[in-house]
Amino acid sequence: MKSALSVRPVSMYENVTKDSFVNSIYPKREPALLRGVDIGECTSKWTSEYICEKVGNVDVKVHVSSSPLMNFASKNFLYKTLPIYELVKRTSAPTCDQEDYFLTPGEFYYLRSLGFDRRSRDIADIRKQFPHLADDIKIPNFFNENSFFSSVFRIASPGVQLWTHYDVMDNLLIQVKGRKRVALFSPNDALNMYLIGDKSQVLDIDNPDCKLYPKFLSAQRYECIMEAGDIIFIPALWFHNALALDFGISVNVFWKNLNNELYDKNDPYGNKDLIPANRALQMVENATKHLDTLPEDYKNFYIKRMIAILEAKI
Ligand SMILES: O=C(O)CCC(=O)C(=O)O
Ligand SMILES: [Fe+2]
Known part of the structure; x- marks a missing residue:
């Protein structure tokens, strides 16, 4: 039986x-863990000291929270600007007797x-924002260069879990x-994810509130542990939740797998719904507004009649 337990x-793939x-791999349109792909010298070179030497003085805007489970709905985090050397210091060796903090030690x-x-609408591209690191990482040439959208540099404290x-x-x-x-x-x-926009309201996927989110239990969970050097292919529209088990550095690259015209031109993050999809969603929102005038x-x-119309289409 399908359940959150399985x-x-x-x-x-190696x-x-x-x-x-x-x-x-790609035509299956399923997530795939790729182990042993040559990603360049970054795996050995990117020590905390090296990162600080190369880009330590670059200021970055980070999420800061007293909880490892960041919550987009209750906004239990702040955006703060830190130089990378300070971010690396605080994330690579976190201590409870930390002296400088925004919210709480640890x-x-x-x-x-x-x-x-x-x-x-400048888009993340490590070659532009972190040219002194970009040469260390080889982005696999698994997609057409012309469809490249962004490359995003990510650093996380151990324990941080990014919402689904x-x-x-x-x-x-x-x-x-x-x-x-x-x-x-x-x-x-x-339909089992309790979405608000592109995010799932089920924050604690390991201990979901079964009363609030009963259908989440029927969602089939896929999972892997990425080791340093691993790559995961996440196809568009697949829900993902990332938990940093250690101090983590990652880079991800997004590319437009469909026709360029379908994508919203004002989307620096790569998470705005495709233009026709966004229009359709807005129409549904408007449709329900019309119904607000009725008892x-x-x-x-x-x-329910609208659901029946939509259900007949899938
Ligand atoms: O690794 C993470 O922290 C999240 C990654 C993610 O959401 C992405 O690559 O789209
Ligand atoms: Fe993502």
Whole structure:
């Protein structure tokens, strides 16, 4: 029986070449753990000291929270700016007697790099924002260069868990330092995820509130532990939840796997729904607004009729 208790391992592949990725792995449109791909010298070079020497003075905006389980709904985190040397110091050797902190000693940090200029919708690209590190990492040439969208530098305190969400582009997440547990759910389980936009309200996926989120228990969970040097392929729309088991450094690369015109031009993160999908979702929102003018029982009846129309389409 399908239940949250049965966890399926993410398929693991070794000796992956461009050819085997493109022809055998990619067409399945399932997550895949790729072990042993040459990602360059970063796995040995990127020590805390080296990172600080190369980019230590670069200021970055980070999530800071007193809880490792960051909560997008209650916003139990702040955005703070730190130079990378300070972030690396606080994340690589966290202590409870930490002297400098924003919220509490032992607080948790998460960096998801951005482009430098937010106003011009500058997109994260490690070659631009971290040129002194970019040469150390080889992004596998598993996709067409022209479809490249962004490359994102990520640093996490041990224990930090990023909420379950989907992105709209295909993704190779490269774990350079530290281990990470990645849990995933198929887009087919979208009705079991209790979504608000692109994020699942089920924050604690290991101890979900079964009263609030009963259907989450029927979602099929996939999982793998990424070791340093591993890559996971996360197809667009697959839900993912990342738990840093150690101080972690990763880089992920998003690319547009569909026609360029379908993507929202104002999307620096790669998580805005495709233009036709966004239109359709907005129409549903508007449709329910029309029903607000009717008595509750009529409204419920017509929502059910709308569900029936939609259900007949899948
Ligand atoms: O590794 C993480 O912390 C999250 C990664 C992620 O969400 C992504 O690569 O899209
Ligand atoms: Fe993501």
